[in-house]
Amino acid sequence: MTSPDERKSFWERHEFKFYRYGHVYALIYGQVVIDYVPQRALKRGFKVLLITYGHLFSMLLIVVLPGYFCYHFRTLTDTLDRRLQLLFYVSFANTAIKYATVIVTYVANTVHFEAINQRCTMQRTHLEFEFQNAPQEPKRPFEFFMYFKFCLINLMMMIQVCGIFAQYGEGGKGSVSQVRVHFAIYAFVLWNYTENMADYCYWINGSVLKYYRQFNLQLGSLRDEMDGLRPGGMLLHHCCELSDRLEELRRRCREIHDLQRESFRMHQFQLIGLMLSTLINNLTNFYTLFHMLAKQSLEEVSYPVVVGSVYATGFYIDTYIVTLTNEHIKLELEAVALTMRRFAEPREMDERLTREIEHLSLELLNYQPPMLCGLLHLDRRLVYLIAVTAFSYFITLVQFDLYLRKKS
Template sequence: MDKPTFWERHEAKFYTFGHFYANIYGQVMIDYMPHEPLKGPLKVLLLIYSHAFSLTLIVVVPLYFGYNYRLLMAGVDSRMQLVLYVGFANTLIKYITCVLTYMANTFHFKGINNGSTMKRAHLEHDIVESYRGPRWPKRRFEIFMYYKFTLINTMMIIQVCGIFASAGHVPDNDTDAKASSRLRQQFAIYSFILWNYTEHMADYFFWVNSSVLKYLRLLQQQLQQVLRQVRHVQRTRHRGIFMVNCGRLCDRLALLRQRFIEIHQLYVESFRIHQLQLLGLTLTTLINNLTNFFTIFNLVSSHSLANASYPVLISAVYALTYYLDTYIVTLVNEQIKQEMENLSLVIGQFSGYPSLQPPSLDQELEQFSLQILQHKPPMLCGLLYLDRRIIYLIAVTAFSYFITLVQFDMYLANTQRHSR
């Protein structure tokens, strides 16, 4: 028996930490590894805290920044004003995504907590724990988890560094500038909390989809085993146990087909619940890349590279990690689509044995093949497919808007020069 990996030894600890950290941000329904239901009083307290925290984030704090909007947007020149407006638009998209996340969590609480989580736990028990075969599907799942964990923590560290960098140096005798700088730092903290709030649900969606990908790969390996058994049965068809073996294969295929249905239901249901949030996160990635590009342009054009090297580095790394974070989500969906095609090819290999008996075995194969063919990649609100094409679209659109902002910045600079 293979030695357990680091992930297998500490998987429960990772999930417990994720559940605890999600509770801090009011995401009570995110439970990666449900064992025992929460006790009544504790569950009520967590739900009250969840709604109180979410409504404070969505209603109370925006009123505070709205009241101080002029001080928040006060800039020394037109370029600084434009940078502030772009940053404000970035936070506004995060805010809208946060509202959508809260609504989805409220309306789909049972669907997330009792639906997706419990279905995933059921499949984990039925497929993974009983699986005997190559371990590479599990290893790739672990690599995805490590990669996502590293990206998220890197983004958190970079944003914290960005919050400190946003403070800047303000003269002690300039009270208005000090108040404006302090308010912008508070706004950066608020933007960071909004990102954390929405990112928890995005991480949960990524975890469910990565699990779906793992189950499809394990299912394909099990179908390959059944195919090898069919070849063996064909070689022994003249013996007395031929019909018995065919009956066992039929039962095995029926079980695998049922598991495929459950995997597909988990995937479709998870996508349906989170599609609005995913659309918001896609827009957030677009605006965030635009914000970071323009911030880098502003720093390089208005300061010497030696003075602006730290903020430029922070903005560049943050833009890259945010882009990679969205890319890995689309990559998992792309690979799920590929695994569906691979399953169809494996089912097609059974057609090389047209004389299989009993007829129920052929019927199982036909139904299995039909269900795979009926699968269509889901779309985000009927607008976009969540695959690598959306990454190219984000990159091209962000760069196009960046060029527009640069042109607008040059226009403002020329206008000010002529007005003098």
């Protein structure tokens, strides 16, 4: 016979190792608040030390290093090739958006430190316990996308590190080359700083989607039991039991909705920054690839072009699956509402059961997908809009590039 551990999936056996890895990696960047599943409380002195390190590291990124790069701005963009200089300006704008997102992330993490712990991390842990005995089918898509996101982020990290080493190897020993390598490392650190929080938001939303799917399956099971009610002496007793379970499900649904709403409320400015960063990053990736291809024939595609293409594709997929999760949450809420409409009315009117059905139906009507800063829905339409906008600006940059090529 197989043991219980052998019946568990790979994710279930190693889930806490993934979470511990994410927590340690976030600590390196001073983000103590990112603790996916707290397994043991940190000692007070050690926690104060980590928080102090986080503030100092953030101040280094936000205050000290920007002053250094602003001082060397001419060095960063100095070149005789005007087309290459345009590429430098675009890359600098990309890093500036990342920098602004880091500031917003730091402020939000500082202001909402306790709220993120209590209303997101601990609330998610509570819901995980609540749905421990729920249907397990929705866990498989959740696990797959966690694997996929983990592999994708690490692949993009390796590509950026390889790019930094390639830039270091191709450059000379002059101050220009050193400053540009330092700037590439700085941009990489900024990306990791914001990506840590983005991964945390994705994990919360992925968990919300999983809970809604489990909730819908539980609701469907309860509806089947309700359809099977037959007139008899035990009918009122069964209706009372179903009312208790429906009330419990209504409470869980409210907690799931509150988890998503609180997560969006506390991270909405960071997510707006990440969307802007995605827009500029797509533009930068498009133009960087164009700039490299313009200097060679299509028959001799170089290694940097291939690496740049992989990174650009990975970055877009990363943004797409984040918004796809929110799209699926919206669809799952519609499926829950459809399940509620299929509830049969008891053959003998039970006032409490009818009232619970009405209350849950009314609550679901008020569960609208949260908006970023009251402006945008984080769904696939936003990703398409970002792609189209980035491509439009890319065409403008190509026109500038062609103009500069004629002048040179």
